[in-house]
Amino acid sequence: MAPEAKTEPTATRQAYGQALVDLGEAHEEVVALDADLAVSTQSMKFGKEYPDRFFNCGAAEAGMMSMACGLAATGKVPYASTFAIFATSRAYDQVRLGIAHNELKVRIGASHGGVSLGEDGASHQMIEDIALMRAMPKMQVVVPADYNQAYRAVIESYEGNDGPMYMRFGRPNTPIVYDDIPETLGSGVDVLREGKDISIFVCGHMVWRALEAAKTLEEEDGIEAEVVNVAIIKPLAGEAVLESLAKTGLAVTAEEHRVVGGLADAVREVAAEQHPVPVFAVGMGDEFGVSGTAEACMEHFGLTASGIIDRAREALVNKPIVSHPPIKRAGW
Numbered sequence: 001m002a003p004e005a006k007t008e009p010t011a012t013r014q015a016y017g018q019a020l021v022d023l024g025e026a027h028e029e030v031v032a033l034d035a036d037l038a039v040s041t042q043s044m045k046f047g048k049e050y051p052d053r054f055f056n057c058g059a060a061e062a063g064m065m066s067m068a069c070g071l072a073a074t075g076k077v078p079y080a081s082t083f084a085i086f087a088t089s090r091a092y093d094q095v096r097l098g099i100a101h102n103e104l105k106v107r108i109g110a111s112h113g114g115v116s117l118g119e120d121g122a123s124h125q126m127i128e129d130i131a132l133m134r135a136m137p138k139m140q141v142v143v144p145a146d147y148n149q150a151y152r153a154v155i156e157s158y159e160g161n162d163g164p165m166y167m168r169f170g171r172p173n174t175p176i177v178y179d180d181i182p183e184t185l186g187s188g189v190d191v192l193r194e195g196k197d198i199s200i201f202v203c204g205h206m207v208w209r210a211l212e213a214a215k216t217l218e219e220e221d222g223i224e225a226e227v228v229n230v231a232i233i234k235p236l237a238g239e240a241v242l243e244s245l246a247k248t249g250l251a252v253t254a255e256e257h258r259v260v261g262g263l264a265d266a267v268r269e270v271a272a273e274q275h276p277v278p279v280f281a282v283g284m285g286d287e288f289g290v291s292g293t294a295e296a297c298m299e300h301f302g303l304t305a306s307g308i309i310d311r312a313r314e315a316l317v318n319k320p321i322v323s324h325p326p327i328k329r330a331g332w
Contacts, residue, residue, distance in 0.1 A: 003019075003022070005180045006146075007179075009173040009175050010146075010173055010176070011147070011169070011172060012147055013041060013042050013112070013169040013171065015144075015147045015154065016081070016111065016150060016167070017042025017045040017046070018151060019150075020154065021046050021049050022155065023154070023158055027077065028053075030076075030077050031053045031054070031055070031076045031079070032050075032053065032054050032055070032079045033054075033055045033064050034081045035060060035061045035064050035081075036056060037082055038054075038056060040171075041082060041112075042111070043079070043109065061086040062090065064080055065091045065108075066098055069102065072106050077105055077158060078106050079109050080106060081110075082110070083111055083112040084110035084111065084168060085123075085129075087108050088133065088166075089129075092132065095139075095164075100163075103138050103163045105162050105163065106164050106165075107154075107157050107165045108164070108165065108166045108167065110126075110167065111170070112124065112171045113129060113170060113257075115284070115289045115297040115301060116170055116172050116295075117289075117297075118292065118296075119293065121291035122290065125297070127257055128260075128261065133234075134233060135261065139163075139166055140161060140163065141166050141233045141234040142166070142185075142232055143204045143263075144167075144204070145229050145231060146174060146177040146207070148179075148180060151181055152183075156185055168204065170204065174208060175208040177207050187232070187240050188230065188231045189231075189236070189237040189240035189241060190229045191226060191227070191229075191244065192228070192229050193214050193227040195214065196226070197223045197224045197225060198225050198226070198250045198312055198319075199226045199228055199244040199245060200214060200226065200227050200228065200253075200254065201228045201252070202229060202230065202253065202254045202308075203263050204256055206256055206303065209254070209303070209304060209305045209308060210305070213305040213308035213312065214226075214227050216305065223312070226244055226248055233262070233266055236267075238270045238274070241267060241270050242270060242275050245271055249320060250320075251278070251315075252312050253282065253283070254307075254311075255281075256303055257283055257284065258283060259284065267279055278319070280311050280315040282302065282303065282308050287301075
């Protein structure tokens with residue numbers, strides 16, 4: 001496989017489609033399933049190349065997940081694709097009892113996550129999927145930052161853990177964060193910009209916005225913000241999170257998701273037990289999505305660089321004067 005890195009804004013769902021094709025070429029046991037959304041999820045690329053290994057299950061996500069269970073039980077490596085709203089809420093029982101409880105090697109490719117789905121509105125904008133999948137036993141949760149990292153995430157998913165995996169991708173074209181296809185995801189916690197004043201933990205579509213926010217904070221306020229991309233939210237690399245918290249003594253999280261149960265809570269859990277510092281959050285509150293363009297929806301909920309800047313400035317006012325060393329504890 002010779003991946004081609006993207007330099008112009010590209011959707012992470014496009015990376016999913018291309019990586020599926022490349023996995024299919026390298027591994028005959030890879031199969032793909034879709035719930036009548038293959039054009040949108042980009043699994044259609046796999047279907048065109050390997051029609052004998054592609055299954056369009058129709059608008060029946062629960063059935064698709066059950067089919068994925070059967071395929072995995074016979075030695076196949078299924079990639080089940082649909083919108084995040086359907087992969088989690090509509091097929092939760094099948095994912096939980098069929099895939100996760102049996103610890104089957106099924107990869108769920110959930111596209112169109114978050115409010116950047118846009119005009120389809122609240123009924124299709126899944127904002128609690130990370131929380132649902134993170135709470136599910138045995139389920140790994142991956143939310144890549146851009147096309148290039150998303151491609152690597154899908155490729156690595158084949159060789160990764162033998163249990164289930166949930167991968168979240170987006171609909172709109174987003175700026176490129178990584179200049180090249182990363183060689184590996186590593187721990188899934190990656191410092192993109194060094195800083196000493198505040199840590200900004202971020203995932204998915206919010207990563208490039210956090211980098212813009214950090215630049216503005218330095219130019220306008222002289223604040224050195226450390227931007228940390230958390231692509232693997234579960235299992236969270238707690239030591240890497242602690243390293244940044246110990247350096248800055250303050251954090252802001254930013255995610256295109258409810259702050260309950262997502263990245264914010266994951267970071268807060270580590271901080272509360274091992275290095276208590278203030279952790280402020282940028283994300284959605286007790287609310288549903290709205291209809292509008294992708295960018296209008298993001299702006300409506302403050303999921304922007306300016307939203308991160310405002311939260312960081314608020315956090316810095318409350319920064320503790322004294323920071324204690326982290327408590328050494330078993331990993332997360």
